[in-house]
Amino acid sequence: MTSRILILGGTTEAYGLADALATTPTLSVMTSLAGRTANPRLAAGETRIGGFGGVPGLTKYLRDEGIQAVVDATHPFASGMGWNAAEACRLEGVPLLRLERPAWVATPGDLWSPVNDWDAAIDALRETAAKRVFLAVGRQELTPFARLDDIWFLIRVVTPPDPMPPFRLSELLLSRGPFDLERERRLLDAQRIDTIVCKNSGGEATADKLVAARERGIRVIMRERPKRPQVPLARNVTETLAWIERTLRRR
Incomplete structure (x- = not known):
């Protein structure tokens, strides 16, 4: 049977x-x-x-x-x-x-700001005076951040958003994980990133960006799971x- x-x-x-x-x-x-x-x-x-x-x-x-x-x-x-x-x-x-x-858990040295929604994430970006932000939230959830016209965003997605939200200052990076630690280090350094915004997705495929951020003292605004x-x-x-x-x- x-x-x-x-x-x-x-x-x-x-x-x-x-x-x-x-x-x-x-x-x-x-x-x-x-x-x-x-x-x-x-x-x-x-x-x-x-x-x-x-x-x-x-x-x-x-x-x-x-x-x-x-x-x-x-x-x-x-x-x-x-x-x-x-x-x-x-x-x-x-x-x-x-x-x-399992969800990601902050370790000593991490500079995480946990938030429950994107409005809180936007408030955190303003409060910390972020200037160059690595936005790793998926292509369907970019729109709330487009109204921040004084922040430059590096937007990493697998496929292009359609339509692309009207960001004033941004660069679109099409790339599929997993991403290794050395690659994430080079990306953060080359783009002079001061803040990362992401979801607490867990897993290993995209975790190395958090290690690279810890090493550099970069703040991570982390949306908690629903x-x-x-x-x-x-x-x-x-x-x-x-x-x-x-x-x-x-x-």
Whole structure:
């Protein structure tokens, strides 16, 4: 008998989980991607692209597809999908696990200013009189910063924003991680960066910019993760595989 697993994906952890599950003949693995990236990487097993249509659509999908377990492995800041998954799984009685990489934690020497939203980040930039800012927030969340016309921004994204917000002083850097420490050091030095603005995404792919910032005494304005529903949590693929095995054994 084949068990149907739905992975809400898009992260490195989601791809790793799909790779691990797809080789098991008794499992049928579907990874769902939001569809916000052009030509996204397809996961092992099956891949669907696009939204479900909120809680009603996801509930119907779980029922129609006979899904027996769901792993929410979306980005730490994709909280909307997390809440929809929790409610849909509750309604259908489908077990749900959140696979989430640990958040970054400040260490001695870090100059972090934690904020809960971009308005607070903008206030922090003004309070610290930032002049040359490395903006690493993703292409969909640039607009709030465009009104700061006395700050120069280095904007690093994977794909160009469309449309590009009307920054007065900026440079667009198209680049895909992971980024190694020496490269991040050279970037901060060459661009004379005095402040970094980023999300607490966690993981290793973009963490070296924080090490380079610590070495140089550069301030980091760090947006904290949004609140998520209380569901079982795994920190890595190994823990997730163990949860899936236990869950399917009970069903």
